[in-house]
Amino acid sequence: xxxxxxxxxxxxxxxxxxxxxxxxxxxxxxxxxxxxxxxxxxxxxxxxxxxxxxxxxxxxxxxxxxxxxxxxxxxxxxxxxxxxxxxxxxxxxxxxxxxxxxxxxxxxxxxxxxxxxxxxxxxxxxxxxxxxxxxxxxxxxxxxxxxxxxxxxxxxxxxxxxxxxxxxxxxxxxxxxxxxxxxxxxxxxxxxxxxxxxxxxxxxxxxxxxxxxxxxxxxxxxxxxxxxxxxxxxxxxxxxxxxxxxxxxxxxxxxxxxxxxxxxxxxxxxxxxxxxxxxxxxxxxxxxxxxxxxxxxxxxxxxxxxxxxxxxxxxxx
Numbered sequence: 001x002x003x004x005x006x007x008x009x010x011x012x013x014x015x016x017x018x019x020x021x022x023x024x025x026x027x028x029x030x031x032x033x034x035x036x037x038x039x040x041x042x043x044x045x046x047x048x049x050x051x052x053x054x055x056x057x058x059x060x061x062x063x064x065x066x067x068x069x070x071x072x073x074x075x076x077x078x079x080x081x082x083x084x085x086x087x088x089x090x091x092x093x094x095x096x097x098x099x100x101x102x103x104x105x106x107x108x109x110x111x112x113x114x115x116x117x118x119x120x121x122x123x124x125x126x127x128x129x130x131x132x133x134x135x136x137x138x139x140x141x142x143x144x145x146x147x148x149x150x151x152x153x154x155x156x157x158x159x160x161x162x163x164x165x166x167x168x169x170x171x172x173x174x175x176x177x178x179x180x181x182x183x184x185x186x187x188x189x190x191x192x193x194x195x196x197x198x199x200x201x202x203x204x205x206x207x208x209x210x211x212x213x214x215x216x217x218x219x220x221x222x223x224x225x226x227x228x229x230x231x232x233x234x235x236x237x238x239x240x241x242x243x244x245x246x247x248x249x250x251x252x253x254x255x256x257x258x259x260x261x262x263x264x265x266x267x268x269x270x271x272x273x274x275x276x277x278x279x280x281x282x283x284x285x286x287x288x289x290x291x292x293x294x295x296x297x298x299x300x301x302x303x304x305x306x307x308x309x310x311x312x313x314x315x316x317x
Contacts, residue, residue, distance in 0.1 A: 003025075003050040003055075004021065004022065004047045006043050007040065007043060008184065008187060008188050008191050009184035009187065009188065010183070010187060011181040011184045011301075011304060012303050012304050012307035013176040013181050013300075013301035013302075014181060015303075016303040017044075017174070017175065021047065021173055024171050025047075025048045025049075025051035025052045026052065030144075030167065030170050031045075031143075031144045031145070031170070031171050031172075031173060032145050032147070032168045032169045032170075032171070032172045032173070033144065033172075033175065034146070035146070035148065035174060035175030035176070035177070036148055036223055037148045037222070038222045038225030039176070039177060039178070039223045039224060040223075041106065042146070044173065045104045045106075045146060046059065049101075049102045052102070052142070054100070054142055057101030057102070058097060058098045058100065058102070059101055059102045059104065060097055060098045060103050062075065062076065062104070062105055062106065063106045064105055064106065064107045064110040064111050065106075065107040069112050072111065073112075073114070073118070073131050074091065074093070074131045075094060076093050076094050076095060076115065077095060077118060077128050077129060077130050078090070078093030078128075078130040078131070078133075079093075079131035079132050080130050080133045082132065083130070083133075084132070087131075095128045095139045095141055096137070096139060098139070099139045099141060100141075101142070102141065102142045102143075103141050103142070103144070104144045105119075105144070106145075106146045107147065108147050109147045109148070109149040109151060109154055109159075113159070113161065116164050117164075119164060120163060120164045120167055122141075123143065124167065126140065143168070145168050152165075176301035176303075176304075177223055177301075178220040178226075178227060179218070179219050179299060180295075180299065180304065181301060181304065182215075185212065185216055185227065186207070188224065188227055188228075189215070189231055192231035192232070192235075193234075193235055196231060197239070200235060200236060203239050204235065204240070205234055205239060205240060205241050205242070206243065208242050208243065208244050211243050211244055211245050211248065214245040214248060214253065215227075273312070276312070277312040277314060279298065280294070280298065280305070280308060280314060281314065283298050284314075291309075
C-alpha cells in the first residue's frame with residue numbers, strides 16, 4: 001500500500017502536494033503544514049511519517065490548542081518532581097517519548113510565546129529542558145508542525161516568534177481548501193460512502209449529477225471533514241438511495257442558488273474553454289501577474305491555476 005493513499009484526490013493541487021510531500025518524507029527536514037481546519041493536516045503528517053526513514057519509530061501527535069496553557073510546557077518537555085503543585089514525581093515529556101521518531105504539533109499557532117522559545121531552542125540544538133529542571137536532555141526527534149492560522153499575521157501582531165516561523169517553515173506544504181479542488185468532491189464522497197457503508201453494514205448511496213453540481217457550488221467551510229460527516233449521515237439515512245439536491249441540508253441549496261444567479265448561460269451557449277482562458281487572463285492582468293492572488297480571485301488553488309495556464313498555452317512570464 002502507498003503511504004499517501006489516505007490522501008484522496010486527483011486534482012492538480014493534490015497531485016502537486018503529494019509529489020512535494022514524498023520528497024520531503026525521504027529527508028529529515030522540519031515540515032510546516034498549512035491549511036484551513038478540516039483539510040487533513042494530520043492525515044498528511046501521518047503519511048509523511050510512514051513514508052520516512054523514521055516509519056518504525058514513535059509517532060506522537062499533540063493538538064497544542066487542546067491543553068490549558070499551564071500544562072502545555074510540561075506535556076511537551078516533561079517536568080521534575082516538585083516543579084509545581086501536583087508534580088509528585090518526574091514526568092517524561094512528549095519529546096522523550098518520541099525520541100528517534102516524529103512529533104506532530106498541530107495548531108502550533110496556539111503555543112504560548114515562552115514555549116515557542118523553548119521549541120526554537122530544541123530545533124536549533126536538540127536540547128530540551130524539563131519544567132523545574134536545571135539540566136537539559138538531548139533527543140533526536142523530527143518535528144512536523146501544522147497551523148490553520150496565518151502565522152505571518154500572528155507575527156505582525158506579536159503573537160508568534162518570527163525566528164521560530166523561519167525555523168519551522170523550511171519546507172512549507174499547503175493543503176488546499178475543498179472549494180479550491182471541487183473536482184475531488186465526487187471521488188472523496190465515493191470513498192467515504194464505501195467506508196461508512198462497510199462500517200454500518202449498509203448499501204452505499206450515490207449522488208445524482210445534479211447533487212454533485214450542488215456540492216461543487218458549496219463553499220465547504222469545514223472542508224474534507226465536513227464532507228466526511230455529511231457522507232456518514234447520508235450513508236445511514238439514505239442507504240442504497242440516489243441522493244438528489246433536495247436531500248441535502250438547506251445550506252447547500254442556498255449556496256447553489258446564490259452561485260447560479262451570478263451568471264446565466266447565454267441563449268446561444270458559449271465556448272467554455274475560451275471563457276476560462278479569458279477569466280484567467282483577466283485575473284492575471286488585475287493582479288499584475290501574481291499567480292497566488294489570481295488563484296484566490298478565481299477560487300482555485302495556485303497549482304490548479306498553473307495547470308490551467310499550461311492547458312490553455314497562456315504566457316507565464
